[in-house]
Amino acid sequence: MEDDWEEYEADTSVDELWTKLESIRRAVPGRRPIGRKSLTRGLKIAIGLVVIVVAMGVTAAVVLFSHSFSYTAPTQKLTTACSSLTATLGASTIVFACSTNPAMSVATGVSGAVTYSAFSPTPPVSILDIYLIDTAATLSATCGTTSSNGNEPVSLAQGGGSVTISQTAGNLRPNHNYNYCMDFAVLPPTFTTGVTWSQ
Secondary structure, three states: OOHHHHHHHHHHHHHHHHHHHHHHHHOOOOOOOEEEEHHHHHHHHHHHHHHHHHHHHHHHHEEEEEEEEEOHHHHHHOEEOOOOOOEEOOOOOEEEEEEOOOOEEEOOOOOOEEEEEEOOOOOOEEEEEEEEOOOOOOOOOOOOEEEOOOOEEEEOEEEEEEEEEEEOOOEEEOOOEEEEEEOOOOOOOOOEEEEEEEE
């Protein structure tokens, strides 16, 4: 009888210990090891940086521009050997030019005017101005400012228009070469535009 009582008392003590252990376990919430959480956060930051770098590379690659000329013989005024232009990014500008030739050349001794279509599609609102820049000029902070006298930029309206060929400042000059230049406030993620010239 006494042996039975001692066994019962032992079982009760064990049950009480299990109950206390269970209550202690419930009172303290489970926690992940600090090392694992830190590693996960670090990986997320590294992945974010890779995505940003890839996005910047794609942005530079997809800024496109195209143009085309039509000619009226025998008084051809504009010539070009390049229909697909390469964009070069500056501090606040994008210059569109060929790798070996200017975007357009004005024939020697000509005068009058040439017309161009609206830029299609219209460049984003972050593009401030569009100019033709004489290749003899050195670009400053913006397309509209150069450091070469006599080689002034020629402003182009986004909606199309006409440009005079003469020796007067601000016009296309005979025997001069030009590239497109755009001033931008904020470079858009991507855009494609083009313009057609006629004479």
